[in-house]
Amino acid sequence: APATDRPARTDTFVAGLGSEPDSLNPVMGYGADGGSLMFDGLVSRNADLSLRPALATTVPEVKGKTVSFTLRSGVTFHDGTPLTSKDVAYTYRAVLDEKNDSAIRGDYAAIESVEATDPATVVFHLKYPYAPILQRATLGIVPDGSLERSGFEAKPVGSGPYRFVSRTPGDKIVMEANPSYWGGVPAIKKLVLAFSSDDNVRATRMAAGEFDAVELPPKAAGRFENTDGLTVHRVPSADYRGVMFPMNEPVTGDLAIRKAVNLAVDRAAMVKTILAGAGRPAFGPIPPGTTWHNPAVEGSPAADQAQAVRVLEEAGWAAGADGVRAKKGTAAQFTLMYPAGDSLRKELALAVASDAKKVGIDIRPTGLDWDAIEPRMSKDALMMGMGTPFDPDYTNFETFHSKFAGKGFFNPGHYNSPEVDALLEKGREETDPAARKEAYDAVQRRIRDDEVWAYLVFLEHVYVVRGAWTGVAPSVEAHEHAAGGLFRNLAEWRPAA
Amino acid sequence: MLRADGLTVAYDRHRVLDRVTISVPPGEVTGLAGPSGCGKSSLARVLALLLRPAAGTVGVDGEEVRRWRHRAAPALRTKIALIFQQPRLAVDPRFTLLDVVAEPLRVARRPLDRAERLAEEMGLTPDLLTRRPHEVSDGQLQRACVARALTLRPRYVICDEMTTMLDASTQALLVARLEEYRRESGAGVLAISHDTELLDRWCGPGATVHRLGPAEAGPGQADGTGGTWTRT
Amino acid sequence: MTAPSRLRVDGLTVRFRLSDATVQAVTDARFEVRQGECLALVGESGCGKSVMAHALLGLLPGNAEVTGSAWLESGDGDAVDLVAAPEEVLARSVRGRRIGLVPQSPATHLTPVRTARSQLEEALRELGNPASADDLAARAGLSPAADLDRYPHELSGGMAQRVANALAVAGDPWLILADEPTSGLDRPLVDATMAELRRLADDGRAVLLITHDLRAAERVADRVAVMYASRVVSVAPAAAFFAGPRHPYAAGLLDALPSRRFTPIPGRPPELTRLPGGCAFLPRCDRASAACERVPELAEPPEPAAPQGAAPVSPADRQEVACHHPLKPLELDRNVAR
Amino acid sequence: MIRALARMAVWRLVFAVPLLLAVTIGMFALAKASPFDPVRQYLGDRALTTSPEVAERIRANWGLDRPLAEQYLTWLGNLVRGDLGDSRSLHRPVAEVIGDRLGWTLLAVGGALVLMLAGSLVAGVLAAWRRGSWLDRAITGTAYANEAAPVFWTGLLVIWIFAVKLRWLPSGGLTDAAATTVEPGDVLRHMILPVVVLAFSQSSWLVLFVRESLIGALREDFVIGARARGLRERTVILRHALRSALLPFITLLGARVPELVTGAILVESVFSWPGVASASVQAALSADFPLLAALTLLATLAVLVGSLLADTAYVFADPRVRVLGVS
Amino acid sequence: MTTGTRTRPSTGTRDRRRGGRSRRLAAVTLAVLGLAVLLVPLVARLDQSQVDLAAASLPPGLAHPFGTDELGRDVLLRVVYGLRVSLLVGLVAAAVSATVGTLVGLAAGTLGGTADRILMRVVDGFNSVPHLLFGIFIVALFSPGATAVVISVGVTHWMTAARIVRSEVLALRSRPFVDAAISAGSGRARIVLRHFLPHLAPHVALAAVLMVPHAVWHETALSFLGLGLPPHLASLGNMINDGARSLLSGDWWPSLFPGLFILLPTLAISTLAQGWRDRTDPRRRSELQL
Ligand SMILES: Nc1ncnc2c1ncn2[C@@H]1O[C@H](COP(=O)(O)OP(=O)(O)OP(=O)(O)O)[C@@H](O)[C@H]1O
Ligand SMILES: Nc1ncnc2c1ncn2[C@@H]1O[C@H](COP(=O)(O)OP(=O)(O)OP(=O)(O)O)[C@@H](O)[C@H]1O
Numbered sequence A: 001a002p003a004t005d006r007p008a009r010t011d012t013f014v015a016g017l018g019s020e021p022d023s024l025n026p027v028m029g030y031g032a033d034g035g036s037l038m039f040d041g042l043v044s045r046n047a048d049l050s051l052r053p054a055l056a057t058t059v060p061e062v063k064g065k066t067v068s069f070t071l072r073s074g075v076t077f078h079d080g081t082p083l084t085s086k087d088v089a090y091t092y093r094a095v096l097d098e099k100n101d102s103a104i105r106g107d108y109a110a111i112e113s114v115e116a117t118d119p120a121t122v123v124f125h126l127k128y129p130y131a132p133i134l135q136r137a138t139l140g141i142v143p144d145g146s147l148e149r150s151g152f153e154a155k156p157v158g159s160g161p162y163r164f165v166s167r168t169p170g171d172k173i174v175m176e177a178n179p180s181y182w183g184g185v186p187a188i189k190k191l192v193l194a195f196s197s198d199d200n201v202r203a204t205r206m207a208a209g210e211f212d213a214v215e216l217p218p219k220a221a222g223r224f225e226n227t228d229g230l231t232v233h234r235v236p237s238a239d240y241r242g243v244m245f246p247m248n249e250p251v252t253g254d255l256a257i258r259k260a261v262n263l264a265v266d267r268a269a270m271v272k273t274i275l276a277g278a279g280r281p282a283f284g285p286i287p288p289g290t291t292w293h294n295p296a297v298e299g300s301p302a303a304d305q306a307q308a309v310r311v312l313e314e315a316g317w318a319a320g321a322d323g324v325r326a327k328k329g330t331a332a333q334f335t336l337m338y339p340a341g342d343s344l345r346k347e348l349a350l351a352v353a354s355d356a357k358k359v360g361i362d363i364r365p366t367g368l369d370w371d372a373i374e375p376r377m378s379k380d381a382l383m384m385g386m387g388t389p390f391d392p393d394y395t396n397f398e399t400f401h402s403k404f405a406g407k408g409f410f411n412p413g414h415y416n417s418p419e420v421d422a423l424l425e426k427g428r429e430e431t432d433p434a435a436r437k438e439a440y441d442a443v444q445r446r447i448r449d450d451e452v453w454a455y456l457v458f459l460e461h462v463y464v465v466r467g468a469w470t471g472v473a474p475s476v477e478a479h480e481h482a483a484g485g486l487f488r489n490l491a492e493w494r495p496a497a
Numbered sequence B: 001m002l003r004a005d006g007l008t009v010a011y012d013r014h015r016v017l018d019r020v021t022i023s024v025p026p027g028e029v030t031g032l033a034g035p036s037g038c039g040k041s042s043l044a045r046v047l048a049l050l051l052r053p054a055a056g057t058v059g060v061d062g063e064e065v066r067r068w069r070h071r072a073a074p075a076l077r078t079k080i081a082l083i084f085q086q087p088r089l090a091v092d093p094r095f096t097l098l099d100v101v102a103e104p105l106r107v108a109r110r111p112l113d114r115a116e117r118l119a120e121e122m123g124l125t126p127d128l129l130t131r132r133p134h135e136v137s138d139g140q141l142q143r144a145c146v147a148r149a150l151t152l153r154p155r156y157v158i159c160d161e162m163t164t165m166l167d168a169s170t171q172a173l174l175v176a177r178l179e180e181y182r183r184e185s186g187a188g189v190l191a192i193s194h195d196t197e198l199l200d201r202w203c204g205p206g207a208t209v210h211r212l213g214p215a216e217a218g219p220g221q222a223d224g225t226g227g228t229w230t231r232t
Numbered sequence C: 001m002t003a004p005s006r007l008r009v010d011g012l013t014v015r016f017r018l019s020d021a022t023v024q025a026v027t028d029a030r031f032e033v034r035q036g037e038c039l040a041l042v043g044e045s046g047c048g049k050s051v052m053a054h055a056l057l058g059l060l061p062g063n064a065e066v067t068g069s070a071w072l073e074s075g076d077g078d079a080v081d082l083v084a085a086p087e088e089v090l091a092r093s094v095r096g097r098r099i100g101l102v103p104q105s106p107a108t109h110l111t112p113v114r115t116a117r118s119q120l121e122e123a124l125r126e127l128g129n130p131a132s133a134d135d136l137a138a139r140a141g142l143s144p145a146a147d148l149d150r151y152p153h154e155l156s157g158g159m160a161q162r163v164a165n166a167l168a169v170a171g172d173p174w175l176i177l178a179d180e181p182t183s184g185l186d187r188p189l190v191d192a193t194m195a196e197l198r199r200l201a202d203d204g205r206a207v208l209l210i211t212h213d214l215r216a217a218e219r220v221a222d223r224v225a226v227m228y229a230s231r232v233v234s235v236a237p238a239a240a241f242f243a244g245p246r247h248p249y250a251a252g253l254l255d256a257l258p259s260r261r262f263t264p265i266p267g268r269p270p271e272l273t274r275l276p277g278g279c280a281f282l283p284r285c286d287r288a289s290a291a292c293e294r295v296p297e298l299a300e301p302p303e304p305a306a307p308q309g310a311a312p313v314s315p316a317d318r319q320e321v322a323c324h325h326p327l328k329p330l331e332l333d334r335n336v337a338r
Numbered sequence D: 001m002i003r004a005l006a007r008m009a010v011w012r013l014v015f016a017v018p019l020l021l022a023v024t025i026g027m028f029a030l031a032k033a034s035p036f037d038p039v040r041q042y043l044g045d046r047a048l049t050t051s052p053e054v055a056e057r058i059r060a061n062w063g064l065d066r067p068l069a070e071q072y073l074t075w076l077g078n079l080v081r082g083d084l085g086d087s088r089s090l091h092r093p094v095a096e097v098i099g100d101r102l103g104w105t106l107l108a109v110g111g112a113l114v115l116m117l118a119g120s121l122v123a124g125v126l127a128a129w130r131r132g133s134w135l136d137r138a139i140t141g142t143a144y145a146n147e148a149a150p151v152f153w154t155g156l157l158v159i160w161i162f163a164v165k166l167r168w169l170p171s172g173g174l175t176d177a178a179a180t181t182v183e184p185g186d187v188l189r190h191m192i193l194p195v196v197v198l199a200f201s202q203s204s205w206l207v208l209f210v211r212e213s214l215i216g217a218l219r220e221d222f223v224i225g226a227r228a229r230g231l232r233e234r235t236v237i238l239r240h241a242l243r244s245a246l247l248p249f250i251t252l253l254g255a256r257v258p259e260l261v262t263g264a265i266l267v268e269s270v271f272s273w274p275g276v277a278s279a280s281v282q283a284a285l286s287a288d289f290p291l292l293a294a295l296t297l298l299a300t301l302a303v304l305v306g307s308l309l310a311d312t313a314y315v316f317a318d319p320r321v322r323v324l325g326v327s
Numbered sequence E: 001m002t003t004g005t006r007t008r009p010s011t012g013t014r015d016r017r018r019g020g021r022s023r024r025l026a027a028v029t030l031a032v033l034g035l036a037v038l039l040v041p042l043v044a045r046l047d048q049s050q051v052d053l054a055a056a057s058l059p060p061g062l063a064h065p066f067g068t069d070e071l072g073r074d075v076l077l078r079v080v081y082g083l084r085v086s087l088l089v090g091l092v093a094a095a096v097s098a099t100v101g102t103l104v105g106l107a108a109g110t111l112g113g114t115a116d117r118i119l120m121r122v123v124d125g126f127n128s129v130p131h132l133l134f135g136i137f138i139v140a141l142f143s144p145g146a147t148a149v150v151i152s153v154g155v156t157h158w159m160t161a162a163r164i165v166r167s168e169v170l171a172l173r174s175r176p177f178v179d180a181a182i183s184a185g186s187g188r189a190r191i192v193l194r195h196f197l198p199h200l201a202p203h204v205a206l207a208a209v210l211m212v213p214h215a216v217w218h219e220t221a222l223s224f225l226g227l228g229l230p231p232h233l234a235s236l237g238n239m240i241n242d243g244a245r246s247l248l249s250g251d252w253w254p255s256l257f258p259g260l261f262i263l264l265p266t267l268a269i270s271t272l273a274q275g276w277r278d279r280t281d282p283r284r285r286s287e288l289q290l
């Protein structure tokens, strides 16, 4: 049985992670969605994803194109310098500064300027009404001028519950509790984020007792189930996988084909075997169980081949000799690309192809690298993955708005629906949550009706934690790993009595 | 005439031959004697165009040699046959004895029957020809090397201690064969040996026997003087 | 009582198995080398001398089959059969220590990547000989300063021979198997080498000298054994042998010396893969008769070489010859006289 | 001889500069022709949600839109001034990235090299000496299996045995997870498994080549000569046969260094060893010019030194090589 | 004292017999694998890429002798298909790199001087560029596929063979028998072909055999980057990589069987190569009987 005999370390907590951040600088995108324990944002999230004040004293209201934050007083950075509005303004300006090559600059495109009106107040001026701006305020704040100072990467300074101690690139990052944290001193005094990219190795190191907690693929986590002293957490996510169809192609452009694929895929089997149970069937881009989900957009997790066949027959796709249907000389055949290095997408693509074959659609999976995929996206279907739980505007706006058709990875299938365009714009500008909800409900329904994607599954992320803890508060996770996963609120974990 | 003028040979600055002059006229036997380690084999290698001298010239039938080893024209190289002192080192261990004898013929794309005939003349029985060098005795190997040297009817044959591994009878046989060849083809023979008795008997009256002194002794002299003596 | 040490070879036979034939390299060899004695082994090229030497040391290749026995008896009654002895015994106590070998092609028996000195010093060290490499080299006729620090490929033929000679005595062996120890050496060096071998024999060791240099053998050998086509065909005291060999082949051999007739024995040596049933020398022999269809035994010839009426011959003086029609001692004298 | 070696070294120096130039130019050309877009690799996961304008701007900032020659000359100019540039994928100065990691890689690779050398000599010699025996079969079989099996199998197996079952050694990282300082003893303990796995995984070639050439050497006359002299079996094998069979081994040691680094990549990632090798994959895949160019420069120097050492070693290992000279 | 007549037997025959048996076994193995690779795809009625999630991760049994993988594909069938790809890539790439390496090594070693200097610096140059980058580039030049992979492996892996060959040639070319061959009128080409190559053959063969599994892994690395064959097509390396994920849930069969089938042909080929070498090595018989 895996190690339980190791004396519990109360002072040090080692979390085993699969990937290491390239950068520890929030400006470059580190923990932008609040996933960093070293940096505080203006706001942070509760477990249910609702916002709560952090460096700001309150979660402000967005009024038209401005929003202003009042800063908590007495907060200092780890090096002792006080945190003021100048630092906040600096951070956001640094992100927006084209010279800084920040990977997240695009996310803040709505911001016109940031102003530090007085030491305790920052005002954001927006280019256009942008409701999700508050969600973007989770970005960690760095001290004024830190990018110009060399060595910030090597020894980052923030104001969060943990402060940086050391980093061995490729191995680990060590942090210690910030004794003067405004939110209270964390119970875990020393925190080590250890990196090990191989899933098997991570599981083995967990078994060897080197880790106190680890993130694992579902299959590898299976062996820790029902082990004394270990808890397996399955955390739902908004991270979906689905087939993105090119809408202007003869085969995939046909609604019947898309519908048939959607009906023919056996999502339940995918969840059960490919995800080893750690997931849920998906029918739309917004995960069930979150505020923005439209419960009307649901379907049957099991395949409905009969219905799929009926749809195809009705649309004139007649069965051919070789088992592949055809309509007016066009065979029901298309290519499904998947990124070659991503085995999950590969397996899903193969499963989709197998399911579709049963109803007479010939899908040919092709593994390519992203750079080869990009130019082909308007022609060939793609096994895509995305999703964030924070705001329905995130990603969906670009993915479905026709003005982004063919722009990079935004709306690569050239989906074009004026109605959806209008709804998306309304959702973005509207500040009233009820009105927004209504708009996004409609968006979800339209996308479902148009079968823009064949959504397959939402993933669950699996963690194994040693020992008993209180305060563990998983929340629905995003596609990107910038939210910290289960460990996002480690500062609040307390050993159970 | 195969001749060398003012030959100096040095290995890595260690001088072995110092301005030695020697000539091997066709149709005659020339002897070469000298203490062990004085540079006889080195001289032989130079004369066979296998070793580039540090100084001096080598001329073959009046033509001065400018290129050595591979670069020398094959026609020139095959004019001069060298019978190596140490037969074990001088044959490729992967070759059969027949391959060894026939190699020059193969290179020249000539029929191989001459090889078998020569081998037989040297007293090698047919069963030996299919064996590899380490499956025959040293004397047998040496005879194969002699046969090889004669396959292409060279104009000059340099015999470096050709008979060290051979019993008296076989020794006599080989010398007789070589003499036969010399008489019939008019080739020049350079016989290198320590065995003065053998040299006396082989070269016969009137032949030149060069005596090479140790390199430290200074320049080797031209025919008839200094370290060389002519038998009368 | 301590008996003299000796090497007693009895029925030693070596066969090489080839894919299509069997080589009879040594057949039923029978002879002795006694303490203080130098036995010269001569014979036609390819008759099996070197193979015999290697067989005595257990150094034959994998396709060789050795039968018979070769007892190495030391004075204190300890005896080891070199044929049957396991490899470890040979390696630990025989090779180098009790029997030293001068291999026939010395240059190929030296490790090409190490200098002569390092190999010599190593041998001295391993064999527990306190002598210095320089002394040993000097005794073999090398100039320690100039020659020892060379790699084998930098040695002249004669130098390699001298290095091999020095290596063979590094372990101060009782018996020295010297296979052509003088090839490539000039006359003074040959004389020195032979004198050294003689000295070793006189010191109570023994020497088995395989050589083609009959003149040198004449000077140092006590007895001479002649091999022909894998068999020992004659063993005789040196004086008697050179005065008048009893075997026709031996006579022919002596006759072929440059100082004598310098003509080869007529005919060709037999193929060792297809030896005739009878005397192997038969096709080349002018004395052959019907009796020669039978293999002759090695035995004392009918007319003893020693003068009539002399004291009984000591074993060292005994002559043996394997011939149905041995020569009379005088027949050769006539030849010599010419 | 010393003079010959010195001449060889001088020739190497003469060739080094054009070679370095050629390699770096080649590397730039390769990186340019690489199907991987540096900007997309830089953006990582976010590439899918970043607008093309942002990506274009980054591209322009990096000068990727300028002609290759200009990019190269700029890089070269900076290099001459001692500025290696900033690593794009790691957001840090290249010098710092390499400085942080190179030592650890050298430590691991050096340790592995020594271990590999010793281990494969022993194994290869045993196999050749007891040729055809079960020991030989076991050694050669393992060597082939090792070459056929992926490194991560070996790594996992070793971790499973020594870290999970026996609990003798830590399974990964440079130091104990909880340690904040780098103690030599601690590093040493953490080094054992990766170094052993690295050495083992790369040793097949050496073992088999040692065996091969030793078998060849054992059939030579001089081995018989050495045996006839009464030398101990060990001396015969090691100081005569092996000594003369060393040439391919030395060559391999030199030639396998790049492979060793490739192997180090996998081992570093399995054991979370913070070396430069894993950074080099990242650099290659993300077409991170500055880091890649610096690493290539390092590699070229290492290869040059390696081959110089190997060629020098030839001359010592086999004096016959000297005759016609090594260039 | 007894005068026993004991025999030191010839070890040759016993050795030959034992060697013969393992060589025959190797030949049969290769033949069977070859036949399977050629014939099975013709007669198989199962589709190797057919996913059957209901039958996922079945242990070896009657219906699936090697079990099924995590997508329910038959491991045996995929091993056969994988062998096809991997053997092809492995053998051809090994042959290409060994040939190129031998040619370069021979050229450098025999020509010597400036040619040697330049060629060896080229070797150094090729060694300096990260193999992966080089391989990627080559594949990108051609369109991804077996040919591109083979070329990529060949181009990045000939250097080892080149260096080994050169070092051996350096030692060989000063041997007196080469002088003898020159004296017999042989030109460079003949000496290389008749004298050098046979001596080098065992080393080249060993390098080539070792390249086979290496090439298989190279192919997998490329395929993982989307540059080789598509990763869902069965190749032994891809299968092992895929199978590694199920290792921890205790499913050993999806990765073990393909692993065995990389090893099997490698061992068989190496056994044959050894046999061939022993047959051609004239000194085989001269090994001492110890
Ligand atoms: N390849 C070499 N490198 C260095 N020195 C050499 C080389 N070959 C020969 N020598 C040296 O040159 C000298 C002459 O050697 P050579 O072989 O020509 O002598 P030799 O007269 O043939 O002697 P021997 O009668 O003993 O065969 C010797 O001192 C020898 O050590
Ligand atoms: N390994 C072997 N395999 C087959 N035959 C061999 C082998 N070694 C030697 N022979 C044969 O055995 C016979 C005896 O060889 P050996 O070397 O003993 O001759 P030798 O008397 O020493 O001759 P030489 O005076 O020429 O050295 C020769 O005919 C030879 O061809």
Ligand SMILES: [Mg+2]
Binding pocket: B040, B041, B042, B085, B160, C156, C157, C158
């Ligand atoms: Mg000589």
Ligand SMILES: [Mg+2]
Binding pocket: B137, B138, B139, C049, C050, C051, C104, C179
């Ligand atoms: Mg002999």
